[in-house]
Amino acid sequence: MAFNRFVSHKAAVVSVFVMAILVIFVALSPFTARYGVNEAVQAPPNYFLTPRANAWLGTDDIGRDLYSRLIYGVRVSLVIGLFSAVISVVLGCLIGAVAGFRGGRFDDVVMRVTDLFLAFPFLVTLLVMRNVLGSIEWLRPIIGDLSSVRFIIVLFAVFGWMGVARIVRGQVLALKEREFIEAARAVGASRWYIVRRHLLPNSIGPIMVALTFSVVSAIISEATLAFFGYGPQAGDGATSLGILVGAAKSAVNPGFWWLAVFPCLTLVVIALSINFIGDALRDATDPRLQRDS
Amino acid sequence: MLRYVLRRLAWAVPTLLFITFLVYIALRTGTDPVASYKRVNARATPAKIQQYIDANGLDPNYVRGYFRWLGNFLTFDWPRSIKGSREVWPALKDALANTIRLGIAASAVGIVVGLMLGVFAALRPGGRRDVAVNTAAFVGISVPPYVSAILFQLLFAVYWSRWFGSTLFPTAGVYPPGHTGFDLALMAKHMVLPTFVVAIQIIAVYSRYMRSSLLDVLSSEYMRTARSKGISERRVLFKHGLRNALIPVVTIAALDVGAIVGGLIITENIFSYPGMGMYFLTAFGDGDFPLLMPWMVIIVFSTLMFNLLADISYAWLDPRIRLE
Numbered sequence: 001m002a003f004n005r006f007v008s009h010k011a012a013v014v015s016v017f018v019m020a021i022l023v024i025f026v027a028l029s030p031f032t033a034r035y036g037v038n039e040a041v042q043a044p045p046n047y048f049l050t051p052r053a054n055a056w057l058g059t060d061d062i063g064r065d066l067y068s069r070l071i072y073g074v075r076v077s078l079v080i081g082l083f084s085a086v087i088s089v090v091l092g093c094l095i096g097a098v099a100g101f102r103g104g105r106f107d108d109v110v111m112r113v114t115d116l117f118l119a120f121p122f123l124v125t126l127l128v129m130r131n132v133l134g135s136i137e138w139l140r141p142i143i144g145d146l147s148s149v150r151f152i153i154v155l156f157a158v159f160g161w162m163g164v165a166r167i168v169r170g171q172v173l174a175l176k177e178r179e180f181i182e183a184a185r186a187v188g189a190s191r192w193y194i195v196r197r198h199l200l201p202n203s204i205g206p207i208m209v210a211l212t213f214s215v216v217s218a219i220i221s222e223a224t225l226a227f228f229g230y231g232p233q234a235g236d237g238a239t240s241l242g243i244l245v246g247a248a249k250s251a252v253n254p255g256f257w258w259l260a261v262f263p264c265l266t267l268v269v270i271a272l273s274i275n276f277i278g279d280a281l282r283d284a285t286d287p288r289l290q291r292d293s
Numbered sequence: 294m295l296r297y298v299l300r301r302l303a304w305a306v307p308t309l310l311f312i313t314f315l316v317y318i319a320l321r322t323g324t325d326p327v328a329s330y331k332r333v334n335a336r337a338t339p340a341k342i343q344q345y346i347d348a349n350g351l352d353p354n355y356v357r358g359y360f361r362w363l364g365n366f367l368t369f370d371w372p373r374s375i376k377g378s379r380e381v382w383p384a385l386k387d388a389l390a391n392t393i394r395l396g397i398a399a400s401a402v403g404i405v406v407g408l409m410l411g412v413f414a415a416l417r418p419g420g421r422r423d424v425a426v427n428t429a430a431f432v433g434i435s436v437p438p439y440v441s442a443i444l445f446q447l448l449f450a451v452y453w454s455r456w457f458g459s460t461l462f463p464t465a466g467v468y469p470p471g472h473t474g475f476d477l478a479l480m481a482k483h484m485v486l487p488t489f490v491v492a493i494q495i496i497a498v499y500s501r502y503m504r505s506s507l508l509d510v511l512s513s514e515y516m517r518t519a520r521s522k523g524i525s526e527r528r529v530l531f532k533h534g535l536r537n538a539l540i541p542v543v544t545i546a547a548l549d550v551g552a553i554v555g556g557l558i559i560t561e562n563i564f565s566y567p568g569m570g571m572y573f574l575t576a577f578g579d580g581d582f583p584l585l586m587p588w589m590v591i592i593v594f595s596t597l598m599f600n601l602l603a604d605i606s607y608a609w610l611d612p613r614i615r616l617e
Binding site: 011116118119120121122124132134135136216220223224227245249255257260261264268275276279 | 316319322324439443552554558559573592
């Protein structure tokens with residue numbers, strides 16, 4: 001039933017295919033990428049070549065193949081997106097479920113903190129808290145250096161949970177009053193049992209939707225940070241989608257269109273596909289929408 | 294109503310103090326203002342450094358330091374910026390004016406076009422134009438502002454001048470370099486691309502809000518009642534449909550200011566537009582504490598005010614809601 005509704009969302013089906021192809025390309029990067037991440041396509045002069053046979057999408061300022069670098073970059077971005085989304089959704093579910101179920105002081109504090117962070121412009125919060133997290137000495141061995149991929153994942157996870165917590169809390173508040181929860185409580189089920197066996201499984205739809213949107217927002221946030229020079233600096237010329245999009249900034253004025261168009265397009269295609277999948281998941285799992293087809 | 298507004302305003306003061314205190318701590322631990330002062334003024338004497346610490350309230354004790362800073366801030370005794378030792382208020386004032394201008398232009402375009410598209414889509418749900426608007430909105434949401442900014446610059450400035458000899462729109466600043474005085478037409482021309490970039494996001498979001506809100510209203514009972522009374526379809530739509538559909542949208546508009554400011558920060562930076570966003574990113578890059586704190590105060594203050602505005606407009610538009 002839910003599956004049929006998902007399939008009826010045509011854009012989402014196309015998006016699933018696009019993402020599948022992308023993931024396969026990225027997972028098989030030893031075979032799909034034509035050059036190493038830091039490898040020039042030919043002996044100099046090799047910089048700023050337009051797209052051609054030995055560099056399908058052209059080359060960058062030091063003669064590296066943009067096509068291969070896009071594959072490596074997307075790999076890093078997808079890792080960041082997936083890991084930070086999973087961590088923030090797990091955190092958000094736990095905090096949101098407890099806040100909604102217990103209410104009281106804990107609920108108040110969590111919701112005020114969430115409001116506080118969501119009120120600021122996102123980039124400002126991200127930049128300031130990046131520095132705050134990075135300046136805590138004893139955390140350094142656990143979450144890595146300011147410019148490491150691990151640090152970025154932790155940073156996004158620390159902020160990502162709030163939106164999820166809000167959604168799960170709303171869901172739990174609505175479910176809490178239903179008869180089957182009352183029945184469970186009447187037969188003596190513990191709170192933790194009710195949360196685990198009834199509340200979370202019944203909120204699985206919105207949680208899945210939140211997960212997909214978390215992935216997008218992490219990928220876009222990484223690109224934003226990298227665009228302004230605060231992103232991960234994966235060593236040895238390694239790259240991420242954000243670094244490639246950031247390099248587009250300086251390629252505009254000389255008119256090196258391929259360096260701007262292809263990374264931007266890749267970012268948009270990824271964001272659009274995941275957004276469509278999330279939208280279809282919402283339609284498919286929301287029981288109030290009875291669109292039979 | 295008046296009592297409610299007054300009470301909210303009274304509450305805004307402790308909230309503002311509390312949030313600026315948190316921001317103060319975050320900026321102090323995150324940017325280390327004393328270190329960035331020493332970085333710029335490498336040969337500063339200990340007395341100079343002490344004077345800087347006093348002026349900015351950078352006491353080792355955070356609470357005491359915060360009140361110190363607050364005292365200076367309230368008496369308008371603002372310390373000068375670290376870099377270039379400039380007065381903070383003139384720079385902040387100019388940035389604020391530029392951003393407000395860009396923000397109003399972009400919000401006006403974005404909200405008007407977005408609402409119209411939303412209505413357009415909701416009149417025939419599931420139809421071809423509904424699908425078109427929905428898809429376009431999805432694309433708009435998925436395109437980060439810097440991506441659209443880069444592509445616009447590439448198309449309208451760089452390649453346009455290659456194809457047609459002259460650029461269609463300038464891509465940087467408010468005026469061309471070297472220009473002095475006020476020139477509305479020139480300023481408007483510089484604002485076209487940044488306005489459009491910010492407006493895309495707003496259009497995408499509002500067309501979706503408006504569509505779903507109007508669809509909810511159209512399927513409600515009182516619409517059927519209005520029709521059954523024999524009122525013309527046009528009147529039903531405008532008098533009963535649109536007015537009610539706008540209620541949630543207006544509230545969201547006031548609450549969304551944070552998101553719009555976020556888009557402005559990114560856009561301003563790409564177009565070298567001297568607004569609040571450029572101001573923040575430059576000051577943040579230099580770790581310039583005297584510049585950053587007043588900026589934060591303005592952002593927090595405007596967020597609180599727009600929140601209040603959202604609640605008031607909600608009650609004003611919907612008489613069923615009582616603010617007590």
